Amino acid sequence: MSGTHEGTFEGLRGQLHQAAATFADGPDALEGILLGIVDDVDRAVREPLEIFPVCHHSPASAIAMARRLRDKQPKVVYLELCEDMAPLLTELRNCTLPVAVQAFATDVDGFPAEWSPLSVVAPITEASAEYQAIAYALDTPGVELVLVDRSSDHVFQWDARAERDADPGAGAAVPDVPVAEEAALHGDAVGVEIGDLRPRFAELEEHLLRHGRVRHWSEWWHQYVELPLGDSDHDTYRQVMLLIGSLLRRLSPGDPHRVRVDEDRERFMWTRMREHLTATGTDPADCLYVCGAFHAASRVAEFGVHGTDTFTISPRSATTWQHGLIPSSHAAIEAQFGLAAGSVSIAATVWAKNLRRTRVEPYRLLGQAGGKRPKARQATAAPPPAPQPAPSDKLTGFLGRPPVLDRLDEAELLGWSVEVVRAARRNGYLASTADAIAVFETSILLAGMRDRARPTPYDFQDAAVTCLEKDTVPGRRDVRRIVEIMMGGDRIGQVGYDALPPLARDVHDRLAPLNLKLQQRGVQRALLDIAARPELGRCSDVLWMLRRLMPQGAARPIMGERSLGERSIQESWDLALGTHQRALIELGYEGVSIEQVLEQRLRRTAYAPQATTATVLEAVEDATLYLRGRRLPDELGTRALEVLSAERGVDGAPEVLRRVRRLLAYYRTAEPVLPSWIESFVKAGYAHYCTLLPTAFTDDDATVRQVAAMLGFLFSMEGLALSLGCDRTQLELAVAQSHPGEPSKTALLWAARTQLGQLSRADLRARCDELLANPLVVPAYPRYLSGFVHALEPVPGLTDFVVEAVSNAFGRLPDPVLLPWLPTLITTLRSGGAELAPLLIREAGRIFPGRLAAVDAWVPPWRAAQAAPAVRPAPGADGGRGGVLLAAHRATCDAVAALLGCDGTWQAADAAPSGVALAGRHPDTAVALEALLGGP
Known part of the structure; x- marks a missing residue:
C-alpha cells in the first residue's frame, strides 16, 4: 500500500x-x-483496481454508476454476473426491460437427477447499476465487458440443497409481505443478482426497523440509504456503500456453508480478473470492478490485483447448459429476492425522478425496445483518465451530518392523493374528494410521526390504506395494490422476436396465418375455419402440440377436439403465448422444433425407470395424435410390450384396457392392417393376464375394478388373441383356478364363468336367490351386487341380469341393510364405474314402465318369464307355413342355408320342398326369420 x-x-x-x-x-x-x-x-x-459497490435495483447506485462511467471512461468493466451468460447480453437490444438472463439445463450430468431441471436467472432492470455498465460497455467502442462471477454450473456445484432441505429457512429469501401468484415469472429458478444487501442477522434487521419506524427492509433502505445517497458525490457514495457492506458482513451469523460460498465467489472473481489482466496487459487503473457492496468489503487473501493465487477453480460438470432471455417483472423480482411488494416499482419511479432532477444522462443500449431510439454516439477515442487524487475521508462528515429534511412537495403529494381516489373509484370504492384531502393530511401526519418532513411513497401508501380501505374489497384490487399500480405498477418485460430461440421463432412463423399479435400479453381469440382454409390445418397441429407441451392457459381450445381418428373442421382457441413467453422460451432449450421436443418428452416418459404400461400406451396415443408417421408410435408400442412383460401387478389394468381398446378401434378403421406391435401386445397381454388372474382374485391389494379390467381385456381381445394363436384353454384354466374369498370378486367370478358357458343364467339367478334367502349372508349381499356392477366391464351382456339383481335387492333387503349400502353403491358407480352407469340406466329405462300409473300393474319381465315359460314349437307344427314362406323367399333361404353350412337344391313343386326339411332341422331360425319378415 x-x-x-x-x-x-x-x-x-x-x-x-x-x-x-x-x-x-x-x-x-x-x-x-x-x-x-x-x-x-x-x-x-x-485498491488499484477501482471497486464500485452497488445494491440491486437501486436508483442511487444506477445514478452513481452513470456518473462514474462518464467521468472515468474505463476500458474494461468487470461485472459480477455468471461468466457463461456473457453471449446473451447483446440480445438485450431486442427486449423490453425488465428481462432475465437465464441458464437452463434439463439433462443433468454430475448433479442429482431429482434436481432437474436446473435454472439460474439474473434479472435486469433499467434502474440498475448493472444495466448501466452493460449499456456503456456494449455501445462504447474499445470497451470490453468481462463477467467474472462463478458460472451457472458452479452455482449448483456449490449448492447445499441437502442442507436447505433439512433446514427450510436456510439460505432462502423471505419476502417482507405475501406475494401474489402472478409474481412467479421466474418459477423455481435460482436467482443471481448483483448487490444483495439485506441483514442476515434477524435481530439487527428488527432493531433497524423498529428504530427507523418503518415496516420492512425495503422501506428502511429507501429512507436511510437511497434518498441520502441520491445526490452524493462519488467518493461519499462509494465509502458509504462499502461501510454498509462491511457492517452487514461482519454482523451476519456464522453459517459455515454460506460464508464458504461467499468467500469462494470472491476468490473466483479476483482470480478471473487477475487472469484477464495478465493475459491482456491492461492497466488496473483503466478498469472498473462492479460488484455488490457485500463482496466489495472482502477479507479473503485473494482480494486485489496483488492478492494470492491460491484458489483453484474446479472444472464444470458435463451438464449441457442452454442460455436465453426470459421475460421478468417487478413482482417476480420482488418475490424471488424477498423484497416488499411494490419496492421495485417505486425504485423505477425514483429513478425517473432522479434523472429529471440531476440531469444525469443514463446509458441505454442502441435500439433498446420500450423507448425512443437514442442517437448513435460517434466512435471517438476515450481521453486518458486523469490521475486520481488520494481518497479522502468522506465517512466522518456523512455519519456526523444530521439527516437532510427535504421540503414538502405539495404538488406531488396532492397529485398522488387525487389519483389514488380516482383509481379507487374505478375499482369500486366509494371514495370522494374528502377522502383525497384525508389521504393528503394523513400522509403528512404519518411522515411527521416518523421524523420525516417529506412523505415517502410508503407513507402515502399507509395513509391511503387508512383512509380508503373498507371491510371488504369491492373489486379485484385492494388499496395497497392500487397504490402500487399508481406508483409504476408491475412492469413486465418482453423478449423480442430476434432474441427468441429458434423454436419460439418457428412457432410464431407457423402461426402467422392467424394474423394475431402473439407477443402481446393477454388472451386473444383465434378462429380456424379449416374447411374453408385448409392451410390453417397446420396451425391447428401447432396449437394442439402447444396445448400438450405448455402450461394450462397458454393455448386453450374453446371449440374443436382432437382424438384418434377425428379431426375438427372448425376450431376456436384462446391464446396467451405472450403471457407464457417464458414457458415457450424454455421449450426452445430442449430442441429446435416443437415436434422434436414432443418426441423427446414422449421417449423420456416411455423409457423412464418408473414407466408403466399405461403411461407408455398414453405416449403411443399422443405420438399418433400429434406427430405424423408410424415410426415413433411403433417404437413406443414395442416399449409398451416390454413393460407389460415385466410388470407383476395389475394396478394399471383399467387404464391399459381403455387405451388398448381405443388404439385397436383406431387402427381397425384407419389402417389397412394392424401394426405388428399391437398384435404382439394383445397376444402377450392375453397370456400375461391369464397368468395373473388366479392371484389377482385372492390378492387383497387388487381391487375388484382392476380384476374386472383384466377380465375385460381377456374377453374383449379374445377373438383377436385366438386368431393370433392363443389357446382359450388357458383362460378356462385360469378361471377354474380362481377361488376368491371376497364377495364382490366372487360375483365377478360367477359372471366370468357365465361368459365362458360354465354357468347358466338360471344357475346364476338361483345363487342370488340363495344369498337373499340366507339371513347370515344378507348383510354382504350389496358387496355381491358391487361385483356384478363391475362385471359389466368384461360381460356387458349381463346388464339385464344386473338390473334384475338390483331390483330384487331393493324389493327384498331390509331397510337397515339397504339404506347404509345406498351411498356405497352411488360412490362405487361414480368413482370406479362411471362408464358402466349408462348401461344400467339404459337397460332400466327399457324394462321399467315409463308412466307412474303403469307401475301398479307392471310385472317384471324376469317374473313373467318364470310364470309362463316359453314353449318351443315342434317341427312342422306351423302346418307347413314356414315352408311356403321359405319358398316365397328363395334368395333369403339360400343365404341362411349357406351361413349354416347346409347344401341342397330346390325341389320341384310336386316334391317336398327342401326348405321344409331345413326348417325342421333348425326350427329356432325358421321362427325368427318368420317373425322378421312379418309372416302370419
Whole structure:
C-alpha cells in the first residue's frame, strides 16, 4: 500500500474507539467490529483496481454508476454476473426491460437427477447499476465487458440443497409481505443478482426497523440509504456503500456453508480478473470492478490485483447448459429476492425522478425496445483518465451530518392523493374528494410521526390504506395494490422476436396465418375455419402440440377436439403465448422444433425407470395424435410390450384396457392392417393376464375394478388373441383356478364363468336367490351386487341380469341393510364405474314402465318369464307355413342355408320342398326369420 494513504481514516478510527469505550463495557468486541469496518473500507478504497459497490435495483447506485462511467471512461468493466451468460447480453437490444438472463439445463450430468431441471436467472432492470455498465460497455467502442462471477454450473456445484432441505429457512429469501401468484415469472429458478444487501442477522434487521419506524427492509433502505445517497458525490457514495457492506458482513451469523460460498465467489472473481489482466496487459487503473457492496468489503487473501493465487477453480460438470432471455417483472423480482411488494416499482419511479432532477444522462443500449431510439454516439477515442487524487475521508462528515429534511412537495403529494381516489373509484370504492384531502393530511401526519418532513411513497401508501380501505374489497384490487399500480405498477418485460430461440421463432412463423399479435400479453381469440382454409390445418397441429407441451392457459381450445381418428373442421382457441413467453422460451432449450421436443418428452416418459404400461400406451396415443408417421408410435408400442412383460401387478389394468381398446378401434378403421406391435401386445397381454388372474382374485391389494379390467381385456381381445394363436384353454384354466374369498370378486367370478358357458343364467339367478334367502349372508349381499356392477366391464351382456339383481335387492333387503349400502353403491358407480352407469340406466329405462300409473300393474319381465315359460314349437307344427314362406323367399333361404353350412337344391313343386326339411332341422331360425319378415 502506498504510504500516502495511511492516515485517510485515522480521525474516524479515533472517534469509533471513543464510542466503543463509552457505550460498551469494554472496547474489545465492539471496537473490533467498528474498527474492522473502517479497515475494510480503507482496504477497498486503496485498491488499484477501482471497486464500485452497488445494491440491486437501486436508483442511487444506477445514478452513481452513470456518473462514474462518464467521468472515468474505463476500458474494461468487470461485472459480477455468471461468466457463461456473457453471449446473451447483446440480445438485450431486442427486449423490453425488465428481462432475465437465464441458464437452463434439463439433462443433468454430475448433479442429482431429482434436481432437474436446473435454472439460474439474473434479472435486469433499467434502474440498475448493472444495466448501466452493460449499456456503456456494449455501445462504447474499445470497451470490453468481462463477467467474472462463478458460472451457472458452479452455482449448483456449490449448492447445499441437502442442507436447505433439512433446514427450510436456510439460505432462502423471505419476502417482507405475501406475494401474489402472478409474481412467479421466474418459477423455481435460482436467482443471481448483483448487490444483495439485506441483514442476515434477524435481530439487527428488527432493531433497524423498529428504530427507523418503518415496516420492512425495503422501506428502511429507501429512507436511510437511497434518498441520502441520491445526490452524493462519488467518493461519499462509494465509502458509504462499502461501510454498509462491511457492517452487514461482519454482523451476519456464522453459517459455515454460506460464508464458504461467499468467500469462494470472491476468490473466483479476483482470480478471473487477475487472469484477464495478465493475459491482456491492461492497466488496473483503466478498469472498473462492479460488484455488490457485500463482496466489495472482502477479507479473503485473494482480494486485489496483488492478492494470492491460491484458489483453484474446479472444472464444470458435463451438464449441457442452454442460455436465453426470459421475460421478468417487478413482482417476480420482488418475490424471488424477498423484497416488499411494490419496492421495485417505486425504485423505477425514483429513478425517473432522479434523472429529471440531476440531469444525469443514463446509458441505454442502441435500439433498446420500450423507448425512443437514442442517437448513435460517434466512435471517438476515450481521453486518458486523469490521475486520481488520494481518497479522502468522506465517512466522518456523512455519519456526523444530521439527516437532510427535504421540503414538502405539495404538488406531488396532492397529485398522488387525487389519483389514488380516482383509481379507487374505478375499482369500486366509494371514495370522494374528502377522502383525497384525508389521504393528503394523513400522509403528512404519518411522515411527521416518523421524523420525516417529506412523505415517502410508503407513507402515502399507509395513509391511503387508512383512509380508503373498507371491510371488504369491492373489486379485484385492494388499496395497497392500487397504490402500487399508481406508483409504476408491475412492469413486465418482453423478449423480442430476434432474441427468441429458434423454436419460439418457428412457432410464431407457423402461426402467422392467424394474423394475431402473439407477443402481446393477454388472451386473444383465434378462429380456424379449416374447411374453408385448409392451410390453417397446420396451425391447428401447432396449437394442439402447444396445448400438450405448455402450461394450462397458454393455448386453450374453446371449440374443436382432437382424438384418434377425428379431426375438427372448425376450431376456436384462446391464446396467451405472450403471457407464457417464458414457458415457450424454455421449450426452445430442449430442441429446435416443437415436434422434436414432443418426441423427446414422449421417449423420456416411455423409457423412464418408473414407466408403466399405461403411461407408455398414453405416449403411443399422443405420438399418433400429434406427430405424423408410424415410426415413433411403433417404437413406443414395442416399449409398451416390454413393460407389460415385466410388470407383476395389475394396478394399471383399467387404464391399459381403455387405451388398448381405443388404439385397436383406431387402427381397425384407419389402417389397412394392424401394426405388428399391437398384435404382439394383445397376444402377450392375453397370456400375461391369464397368468395373473388366479392371484389377482385372492390378492387383497387388487381391487375388484382392476380384476374386472383384466377380465375385460381377456374377453374383449379374445377373438383377436385366438386368431393370433392363443389357446382359450388357458383362460378356462385360469378361471377354474380362481377361488376368491371376497364377495364382490366372487360375483365377478360367477359372471366370468357365465361368459365362458360354465354357468347358466338360471344357475346364476338361483345363487342370488340363495344369498337373499340366507339371513347370515344378507348383510354382504350389496358387496355381491358391487361385483356384478363391475362385471359389466368384461360381460356387458349381463346388464339385464344386473338390473334384475338390483331390483330384487331393493324389493327384498331390509331397510337397515339397504339404506347404509345406498351411498356405497352411488360412490362405487361414480368413482370406479362411471362408464358402466349408462348401461344400467339404459337397460332400466327399457324394462321399467315409463308412466307412474303403469307401475301398479307392471310385472317384471324376469317374473313373467318364470310364470309362463316359453314353449318351443315342434317341427312342422306351423302346418307347413314356414315352408311356403321359405319358398316365397328363395334368395333369403339360400343365404341362411349357406351361413349354416347346409347344401341342397330346390325341389320341384310336386316334391317336398327342401326348405321344409331345413326348417325342421333348425326350427329356432325358421321362427325368427318368420317373425322378421312379418309372416302370419
